[in-house]
Amino acid sequence: MRTMAIPYPHFLGSEKPAMEAGLLGPPPSPPSSSAASLPPPVAALTQDNLKRIAAYKAVDYVQSGMVVGLGTGSTACHAVDRIADLLRQGKLSGIVGIPTSTQTHQQALSLGIPLSDLDSHPSLDLAIDGADEVDPYLNLVKGRGGSLLREKMVEGACKKFVVIVDESKLVKHLGGSGLAMPVEIVPFCWKFTAERLRLLFEDAGCAAKLRTFSETGEPFVTDNKNYIVDLYFKKDIGDLKAASDAILRLAGVVEHGMFIDMATTVIVAGKLGVKVLNK
């Protein structure tokens, strides 16, 4: 794996990308006499700033005429915004976007990005999407927004898959954040499937919970009219390929949120700079 680290002063270059990303405010006013010795205020980088930095960097990979998979979530939405900006400015043209969710479809449509689907464009040049976890081998957990199935279909059909994250998403092993590893299942007898999922990973201290809306207790329903069971692990689940195969062998399972060996590049924005990790 090749790593390239870009501290912000270099990444920001002419400062234009940073200004466009909303990281730099207007030039500071001349210091008043009482504040003359104080340095100008430095804007703190929020998590959303970092997501936007990673997203803008990823859009550098987009070229005119490309068919581009448009990811889902709070990081990917910055990339969609950026592509739309560049189309409006005439810096990109002839882009066809393949959205990975109804949410992204609506966003891209409202921004005027020409859209299509996998039936018409079975091979994509590039896809850009966020992730919930990234391990040292660039394996991912995705789907905490519930879009894992369409994401896996679209991102599995692209020549280059660029993942964009802030540094909080880096983990030693998948499942290691203690947060959910989602599995999309059919609604029919979901308790039966959830229990079979839990039993698969009993040795890893697995808990399997149906994803519900906290306000109503109603099940979360995916774009494909399925349910999500979130798996939580106390220990490392070990061999990811074996785990993937075991999950997919269960009849009620549609897909899981482990994206093994799919990312070709991961762009990580941290407080000290951007890292570009390549397979």
Ligand SMILES: O=C[C@H](O)[C@H](O)[C@H](O)COP(=O)(O)O
């Ligand atoms: O289903 C959601 C997707 O897999 C997202 O790409 C993932 O959850 C990361 O989302 P965010 O960028 O909002 O953290």
